Amino acid sequence: MKGFKSRDVTSLGHQIRGEVFTRGTHGYRREVSGFNLLTASSPDLVVVPEDEADVQAILRWAAEHDCTVHPQATGHGAYRPLEAGMLLKTTRLNRLAIDQEAQRFTVGAGLTWQDVVPELHAAGLMAVSGSAATVSVVGLLLGGGIGPLSRTLGVASDYAESFRVVNAAGEVLVADAEHHPDLFWALRGGKVGLGVVTEATVRAVPLSHVYGGGLFFGAEDMDRLAHAWLDWVTDLPDAVNSSIAFLRLPPEAPGPLGGATVLHLRFAYVDIEASHDELRDQGEAYLAPLRALGTPIIDTIGLLPGDRLAEIHADPTDPVPVWEWGDMLESADHDLIEHLVGQVGGKAQSVLTAVELRRLGGALVRDDLSPSAVGGTRAAFSLLVLGVAIKPVAPLVAVETAGHMIRDLVQPWSASEINYHWAGYPTPEVFINRLWPAETAERLSEVRSRYDPNRLFEFGN
Ligand SMILES: Cc1cc2nc3c(=O)[nH]c(=O)nc-3n(C[C@H](O)[C@H](O)[C@H](O)COP(=O)(O)OP(=O)(O)OC[C@H]3O[C@@H](n4cnc5c(N)ncnc54)[C@H](O)[C@@H]3O)c2cc1C
Structure with a gap:
């Protein structure tokens, strides 16, 4: 390892239009903090290129000084603190x-x-x-x-x-x-x-609109609705997308959701050919069996313009200290729902903020698209477990214990592959055996070693 001295860093600063930050310099803290407040990174350098030519100069400098490079945009995927090397922030590449x-x-x-x-x-x-x-x-x-x-x-x-x-x-x-x-x-x-x-x-x-949004059901209805959702979602056509999330919302959530335990049913009906009236009528026809089962506390389902799709899941937008674990499931049945209800249902006490079961299938398993390396898309369901770790209500150790309990319970339904975005920071075992089928993993490894023979882009496995 050659390493670098402060004069080398100064020289990098002179080679680019963007900025270089080292530990302790003004702006360094701002640049390393991302979406997940649990991850406190302290890389040797943070470099913010202004354009593509900067990225070229930065990577040549990094290769010359044996400095590993971690590209990052928002920090949504920062599950592990970086303690060395370079964080390369792409935020100013904004064309x-x-x-x-x-x-x-x-x-x-x-x-x-x-x-x-x-x-x-x-x-x-x-x-x-x-x-x-x-x-x-x-x-x-x-x-x-x-x-x-x-x-x-x-x-x-x-x-x-x-x-x-x-x-x-x-x-x-x-x-x-x-x-x-x-x-x-x-x-x-x-x-x-x-x-x-x-x-x-x-x-x-x-496409300008879909028919979609969410139904929030109160704690007294959530267990029954979770079972009913499973029956409903099993045979839905590919035009319908849905997930349920067992949520424990913070006191500052709006209106009746503040501090509430709810089941959030997410729904989107898509038809590129349909008029708005047809979208509404057909969307409501698909929803009717669920609507018949209870009255939601909040109903946001309607004609939804494409610039408001994020309202379907209503994920948090501000940085949070979040622990996360996910998996892909081969199938789901009422025993699985019963396990989830036991852990995070209406009568359970839990420190977990969200447990989401999402129906996959449909176009995710089509074989007629251009082949790519994407893994974990052939499962029938995905499961995501999130806990906002805040002392003293939900200390990290309690969140992790609750998350691991669910991980162990759902193991019998676990699929062989898991999509990268559900894996958190993948352990070497998951990286090697579960993110891609063996043939894809082997080919990926070969492509990586061709484009990055010296592993400038470190990824921990
Ligand atoms: C609230 C929330 C909801 C989510 N919902 C979904 C979902 O519905 N579906 C889904 O698939 N995923 C979902 N994710 C996961 C998310 O897609 C991943 O964490 C993704 O990696 C975030 O990308 P980012 O660039 O914003 O994050 P970053 O932390 O900035 O980047 C994550 C990783 O992507 C790579 N990367 C980013 N930019 C570059 C680049 N320019 N060049 C090379 N590598 C780069 C790096 O390896 C980096 O470590 C969700 C995450 C959160 C926090």
């Missing part, structure tokens, strides 16, 4: 260009879905995104991106048409179906160790 006629957009690596979806909506287009609008577009694409419309429209990365990437040698590569097709395949789902993406070009969908 957005929409080609309305060709129904595609090009997005800089620093932009989040909430920067993009209003502009797309104004152009009569919608993107296939994840549930939260505060996640970066590129960060989501790299892991696949299973979102609130994915049963109908597939994963977000199915829509990626090309990436601009700076590799470990500091070269700019355009990866698409014709150029560097191995890298293009890997960037859609392979997630780590592949370079710094500076921009992605993504296909949009000619």
Whole structure:
């Protein structure tokens, strides 16, 4: 390890238009703090490139000084504190260009879905995104991106048409179906160790609205409704997307939700051809069996414009100290629901903030799309367990214990693969055995070693 001295860092600062921060310098704390307040990182350097040429200079400098590089946009995926190396913040790579006629957009690596979806909506287009609008577009694409419309429209990365990437040698590569097709395949789902993406070009969908939103049911109804949801969701057509979340909301949540224990049923009906009236009528027809079972405390379901898709899940947007664990499930049955009800249902005492069961299937298991490295999309359901760790109400150790209890209980339903975005910070065992089928994992490893032979982009496994 060559390492670097302060004069080397000064020299990096002179080579780029962007900024360099070292521990203790003004701005360093602001740049290292991300979405998850549990993760307190202290890398040797934080570098914020202003443009792609900066990224090239930064990576060449890092390679010369044996300094490992961790690209980051928002810190939504920062599950492990960085204690050394360089954090490369992409926040200033913020170009957005929409080609309305060709129904595609090009997005800089620093932009989040909430920067993009209003502009797309104004152009009569919608993107296939994840549930939260505060996640970066590129960060989501790299892991696949299973979102609130994915049963109908597939994963977000199915829509990626090309990436601009700076590799470990500091070269700019355009990866698409014709150029560097191995890298293009890997960037859609392979997630780590592949370079710094500076921009992605993504296909949009000619869609202005879906019929969707959420129903919040009170603690007295939630256990019964969870069982009924399972019966309802098992045979739904691919046009319907849904999940349930057992929620324990903070006192500052709005209106009747403040401090409440609720079941949040998320729903989205998608039909590209349908008029607004048809969307509403057909959407309500699908919902009718659930509506017949109880009266929600809050009902936000209606015609939903594409720039408000994040309201379906209503994920937190401000930074939180959150512990997270997730899995993909081969199937779900009433025994599984009974386990969840026992842990986080209406009568349970729990420190967990959210336990979400999401129906997958539909377009997620289509085989006619361009092959990519995305893993864990063939399961029937996903399960996500979140706990906001705040002393003294929910100390981290209590949150972890409650989360591990659910992990152990649902093990019999666990699928062989798990999507990267559900894995938290994957243990070496999960990284090697569960994120991708063996053949994909092997091919990914080979692509990574071709584009980053010296492992400049460290990913811990
Ligand atoms: C509230 C919430 C809701 C979520 N909902 C969903 C969901 O519905 N579906 C889903 O699939 N996921 C979901 N996720 C997971 C989320 O998509 C991942 O954590 C994703 O990695 C976040 O990307 P980011 O760039 O915003 O985060 P960051 O922490 O900035 O980045 C995460 C990782 O992505 C890589 N990365 C980011 N930018 C670049 C780049 N320019 N070049 C190379 N590598 C890069 C790096 O490996 C980095 O460590 C959710 C997360 C949260 C917190």
